[in-house]
Amino acid sequence: MEIPTLIAVIGGARPTPEMEAAAEEVGRALAQKGVGVVCGGLGGVMEAVCRGAVSEGGLTVGILPSSRAEDANQWVKIRIPTGIGFARNPLVVRSGVAAIAIDGSYGTLTEIGFALVDNIPVVALNSWEISLAGQRIEDGIHRVDTPAEAASLAVELAARRSLDRK
Secondary structure (H helix, E strand, O other): OOOOOEEEEEEOOOOOHHHHHHHHHHHHHHHHOOOEEEEOOOOOHHHHHHHHHHHOOOOEEEEEOOOOHHHOOOOOOEEEEOOOHHHHHHHHHHOOOEEEEEOOOHHHHHHHHHHHHOOOOEEEEOOOOOEEOOEEOOOOEEEEOOHHHHHHHHHHHHHHHHHHHO
């Protein structure tokens, strides 16, 4: 069995209905492109992206903060309980070749930071505007306007990154 490339999808536990719908569309688009989804495995954006991916036959992996596999949302096919709380955030983004940030709060911000430290490209769909000392941080963050753009760009960036590693 060939294991697909994984794209990390990060985002809020309490998204707006619009962002939840966008996350589900991202999941569908990623599965249609033959890539899997890795996320934090809980609700909100994580549940919506998994629901979308599974609806198209895609692979979903949830790296859970708790030590209980049953805490995962129903759409997670591979459940990885860690028991380490938010300390699992670097594991989520480092498991993907690229990351898509959808909406989100401080947990999403930490995941964006971990991705940038490791040169993992981040595609942002209505997510954090990051600035430091009055300067916007844009290196490694690619802003898009639609779920289709997010999925396409993440897959493209993941392919480029995979080629660079060879």
